[in-house]
Amino acid sequence: MFKYILLIGKNLRRNLLRTTLTALGTMVLVFVVTLVWSVLDLLDGVMAEKSSNLKAIVTERWQIPSQMPFAYALSLGEGAARSPGDVRPQDSMTWQFFGGALAPGVRSREDLVFAFAMEPKKLATMMDDLDNLPADLARELQENIRKMESNRQALLVGPKKLAQIHKQVGQRIKLYSINYREINLEFEIVGLLPPGRYKETAVMNRDYLNAALDNYPRTHAGKKHPMAAKSLNLVWLRVPDREQFSRVADQIANSPLYGDPAVKCETASSGIASFLEAYRDLIWGLRWLLSPAILVTLSLVISNAISISVRERRPEMAVLKVLGFRPTQLLILVLGEALGIGILAGLASAGTTYFVVNQWLGGVSFPIAFFPVFFIPVSAFWWGLGIGAVTALAGSIMPAWSARTVNVADVFSKVT
Amino acid sequence: MSVSTSMFSHQHVSPPLALAWRLPPELTIPLGIALAVLVLLVIVGKIPLSYNVRNLAVRWRTTVLTALAFTLVISLQTVMLGFVAGMNKLTDESGQPGNVMVLSDGALDELVSNLGFSETADVDRHPGVVRDQQGEPLASREVYLVVNQPVSGTAGRQQRRFVQVRGIEDPVVAARVHGLELYPGGAWFSDAGVQSQNGSSGEAEQEQAVQAVLGEGVAGQLGNDRGQERLEVGDVFDLGPRKWIVVGIMKSAGSTFGSEIWGKRSLVGPMFGKEAYSSIVLRTRDAAAARSVADDLTTNYKKAALQAQPETEYFSKLSETNRQFTVAIVFVAIVMAIGGVFGVMNTMFAAISGRTQDIGMLRILGFARWQILVSFFLESLVISLVGGLLGCAVGFMADGWTATSIVSGGQGGGGKFVVLELVIGAETLLAGLLLALAMGAIGGVLPAIAAMRLKPLESLR
């Protein structure tokens, strides 16, 4: 066995150029598959229904974007629990979207800031991905939450957004709202949001927005702001299991409090799945067109390399046969060479992709749904190994078989 | 080009005809240069091309494997670019050149635009607005909503789909403004906007169904739910709290309106809680007039703060997603192409090591180094050309496939859920051919240089 591996290694070293080219081709193609699968993996993950510790979202029943009166917030946060036996969610969070430009009338992407207006402390408990930060980032987040609680005008900005608007932490900015007309707010940038998913967004204290809306009639002859009854966009609830979720959803559906507009309560995964429905064909294409085509391409590249090397070594294979190698052993030898290249290159590629993308690039931007970046999951190492092995096997079966069937007499008559 | 005729555009009906014109110079010029260089190389190279072709045939297995890798890369790129071309077609052709789209100030998309009824009552009195025979301005007041519709999802899960609904005051005027027509057998909805459902008991108190005119794309989507090709006139479906009945299907392929359901504004708006217009679309004489009317309304209209823009401009702003997809596609295609390049390098290095004696002999006969280089370079290009052409042919089969997607102006700009048709036009095919040639050239040049550097006397030993 060990001798085999040694022999395989020697053969691979012999034509270093071909081995290198094949390995590079494999790495490049595994790299694309890893990227594509990382996107699919994340989408599958968020769409998969969890059975415990799940999040529910409450939105306006029919319309997109969801716009509800803020008056709904308190009771929805309680899961519309009224009677003693009713279930209450473990935690909740409200989202109000506030978009503003750095100067009036400006519309370019670089000058727009979109902020979630919410309760600061919920940042650490309810936001996806922020509840499992590494220790140092978690500490920083707690620090920022304290700043936001003591200062209504505090704003946390994602690192990419901050760079885009050419501002620094500590500076003050004024945002001219694009979705709340005439609600122009001054902020102090007190900290950064963690890198990754929230790198292009911002978070503000909801009290600041609501106070501004409440103040509006005083400066406008008692007239309410047109968005006054539409400022609540989303309520998130945390429930322990599916059974509790159904009960909360029922409570909300049957509550008389939410008549105009009506609301709906669904699991976060199902809400996201609905949104991704628009991308269905695109995701299908990634999964069933792009990925297989790359894998087949990879097989072809490997197959080509291996069949070249088998053809060049036919006389040598014949000698091995004369020396007593059995056909199966030759077959294994060739398969082993392919597997060696495939597995090593696959692993190397996945590993490089993992570190380069996650550590260095801070994720891959792919414009699908509302996920600004995608990270390479740890399982990419297995993908790399698996893709390398499977495509190498698929690609080398034919040439390996032809090595197996090398006809000694035939080869020697040609060599003379 | 009007939306109603765009579906019959030459590009779609007969691709070979399309090859004759409409080709962008940024593709034809490089391809022309590439082909000219190819022909020139064949002529000055002196070593007959048949030498290369026959060697490729002798090593048919590696040739096929290498060319197939090219085929896959190119066909994939073709399909992906066809997808974006379909999206571009929507954003390019949905807007009418003479139309002005009026939104409320600050709204990036009609979805978040609110125009009060009374404040905007005389927007269409603007002298630049074209009038019909009766002297009425060609102006369509519309409310645009995205509504979610429950669909039976997989594994019993409650799924929703987002459906775009447009409430229209006067469908005949709207159709003229947007340049849309109905398929024969359909009609626009009535002033009341409702009718009784067919087939049911017909009792007086039975709920009246909302009359709906569907775009082709959404008619197909809703039809698929119940196993039909598409919904037809007379079919009833659920949306929001009401039943809806199809009264007409719009000829709207290739425009974003194809993914919309149109109904009477006075029913649709209140049903989903929007008591305002989203947009007012005005028809002016031509593109120049549209520009000046839009500017005039934006700066001088005082009763409400408006943001008016030529409709074509509005739609072209929705191409941000297209752009992002294009970037992603080009990235993937290039990375895959690099993989293919390594494949062709393997093939060519092997070809050269198997033919060192040929090379040595040719050099001794007096063939120059560069002629050897050209010969092997051409051999690599032959592989790539064959693989690339095949890839274009395979990719072309996707022409006309329908797919769903989103077009949007990016962050916070809303977006439209669209059903699009893949457009594999001449540009896409040319781009595929160019990529194939580039792969062949890049993959072929190093081995060809290696062939050139062989010493004739040594290679004969």
Add this chain to the structure above:
Amino acid sequence: MESDGMIVQIRGVYKSFTRGSEQLDVLQDLNLEVPRGEFLALMGPSGSGKTTLLNLIAGLDRPSQGEVWVGGQLISQFSESQLARWRTRHIGFVFQFYHLLPVMTAYENIELPLLLLPLSGSQRKRQVMTALELVGLTNRISHRPGQLSGGQQQRVGIARAIVTDPALIVADEPTGDLDAKSASEILDLLCELRESMQKTILLVTHDARAAQRAHRIQYLDKGRLVSNEVVMPGP
């Protein structure tokens, strides 16, 4: 300038190769003249420098020192690309292992050197057919090398060597890979060509019987000409 009817004049030629750190002197102070139309055989043990000498005369290599004149031109001063162009017109090569392109037909193999000359298609065809006739292979025009016997392949090789009508034909062990009968036929053919077309032939060989067909045999040893045997009077 070609003088005294000498097609090849070699004056004080040294040729050395460096292999690793040691220097190998293959040819030392070599002088040789070959009259036009002569059939000269070069013989000598392995490593005596006979192939190196042939390569210098054929313009495949340049001497380290000294002058090589062929057909009145000082080819030892030519650049590599000048040599390549010169070879096409002035030298015909015959190889031990034929070196035909396996994927091309006999006709196409013979046509190869003509592709480098400014000839029309019909001119090329005429010359190829003439060469085929001279070597007696008109019935094998579209056969590939793999379909021909060794002797036939070498005839194709000879046809390719004469198709450009060069004055000098160099042959390095042209019969080394052939059986006795075929070898004898190939030598007959070379002699015929020399006589009928007034070619000069330089033959490198180990085979004494082959050498006996020449006018003159020039022996080499350790890079020097050692003796000179006249087999039959020169042309």
